[in-house]
Amino acid sequence: MAGNSQRRGRTSGAGKKGATAGTGGKNRRALAGRGATPPAEKRTGHPAQRRAQADARRRAERDRSRQRAEEAPELLLGRNPVVEALRAQIPATALYVVTGDTRAATDERITEALHMASDRGLPLLEVGKAEFDRMSNNALHQGIGLQVPPYEYAHxxxxxxxxxxxxxxxxxxxxDGVTDPRNLGAVVRSAAAFDAHGVVVPQRRAVGMTASAWRTSAGAAARLPVARAVNLARALASYQDxxxxxxxxxxxxxxxIADYDGLADPVALVVGAEGAGLSRxxxxxxxxxxxxxxxRDTESLNVSVAASIALYAAAQARR
Known part of the structure; x- marks a missing residue:
C-alpha cells in the first residue's frame, strides 16, 4: 500500500531531493554549440575533402613534372627552326642528325646547320630514325634536332x-601569365631593342625560356637577362620599394599612354596574359x-605588339 517501505524495489531515501554533484559547466558548453559548420572540403572523411586532396596531389605532380622538364635539356626540332637557332647563336650542347635519309642529306638547311654546329664546336651525333622518333616523342623532326640546355634565370x-x-x-x-613562348621571345627581343634592363616572368602558370622562345628572340635572350619570380605581385612590390x-x-x-609622363622615370612595365590580361x-x-x-573595331593587340609599342614610348620619353 501507499507509503509501504517494505514493497519490492524500495530503497531507503528514494525520491528524496538532495544535493548533487555539478557538471563543471559541461552542459552549458554543450548547449553553446560548436560554431559554424566547416566547409565540406575541410570535413574529415567527406567526399569533397577527398576530391580536394586528390586535386592538390595532381597539381603538385604537375608542378614536379614541369620542374623536371625544365631542368632537362630540350630538343629543338625541324630544319628551319634549327638553322634559325644556330644563326641566332642560341646556346646548344649537341646537334642530332638522322642517318640513312638521302633527301635530308642533300637539303641545304641541314648542310648549313652542320657547318654552323661544326664551327661552334658542337658535338654532331648521328642517330637512327626509330631512336630519334622516340627521343622526340614522335614529333615532326625532319631528321634534325638541336639540344638546348635549360635556361639559367636571373633573380x-x-x-x-x-x-x-x-x-x-x-x-x-x-x-603576367603569358603562356605562348613566341610572345615571350618577341617581348625579350623588343626589350633588348629599346634598352630595357630585363624581363620578369612568374614561376607558375606562365611560359619559360623554351627553345621556341629562344628562337623567337633572335638571339636577344643571350644579351638580355630573363628573371623568374616565385610571386610576381611580391616582385613588383619589391620594385616599388x-x-x-x-x-x-x-x-x-x-x-x-601618350598622356602618361612617367615613362622617363624608373619603371616596371607590366603586360598581361593573352586574352585574360592582367590578373587581379x-x-x-x-x-x-x-x-x-x-x-574601335579592333578588339585588342597581341601582347608582344602592345609591349613593343609601350617600350618604344618609354625609349622616346627617355631621349
Missing part, C-alpha cells in the same frame, strides 16, 4: 643591378594602368 633583383651598372633609369618588363613605378598595360586603362592581384599592385588607343 628579379638582379635586373636592378643591371640597371644600376648601365647608368640609366631602370626599365623592366614584367609578364626600390623606387620604380609599376605601370600596367590594359585596353581599359585609366589614361592613354597584379593589377592592384600597379601604380597606374595605361592604355594604347586603337580603332
Amino acid at each position: 628579379p633583383d638582379d635586373l636592378l643591378d643591371v640597371a644600376r651598372d648601365s647608368g640609366r633609369p631602370p626599365l623592366v618588363v614584367a609578364m 626600390a623606387g620604380l613605378q609599376t605601370v600596367g598595360l590594359a585596353g581599359d586603362g585609366d589614361v592613354d 592581384l597584379v593589377r592592384e599592385r600597379c601604380d597606374v594602368v595605361v592604355r594604347i588607343p586603337i580603332a
